[in-house]
Amino acid sequence: DADVTQTPRNRITKTGKRIMLECSQTKGHDRMYWYRQDPGLGLRLIYYSFDVKDINKGEISDGYSVSRQAQAKFSLSLESAIPNQTALYFCATRGNGDYGYTFGSGTRLTVV
């Protein structure tokens, strides 16, 4: 099994619908992150969490919300999806100290 699992892998949804992207990890890491990737723009941080009681906004949190249900689970919700939220979404985790991120395989979301 992958260290960081994202579901679904692909999703097409209609404008105005609520959608949840889920992320679970087996790394035992406290820090979890949601990024969005758009062509030519690199990765931009949506939300991040230090632990289950700590949620922080990133650069582009408008239109998104998150829930840290447990140390291992961090979900991203789009309350009312809009077409410019079409993107590739990544969840990542990191342990304490100077370590790199472990990324999930991503969710490709299309809002029509």
Next chain:
Amino acid sequence: SQQGEEDPQALSIQEGENATMNCSYKTSINNLQWYRQNSGRGLVHLILIRSNEREKHSGRLRVTLDTSKKSSSLLITASRAADTASYFCATADRGSTLGRLYFGRGTQLTVWP
């Protein structure tokens, strides 16, 4: 923007040649990291270099860091077709306790057989 910026945006070489990608950043950093992304897949961590280090090696990868110029380079020696991917630099700000990274827009490397 606090993002790193990679240069060039795209690089095309033949197998066996060396590939060099550069990254510039703006803030004081704790460390700088390089990641690889195959098309449509998640990013994979390649190497981390701390602000007090100048050079680091991992297999065919060599990373340098010049904090006075706020720049880093990633060298892939004896490239292979399987190295074809996008490569991103990411910086961790000095003093940040939450470990958030700022990613550049990436260099698309194509290695022709």
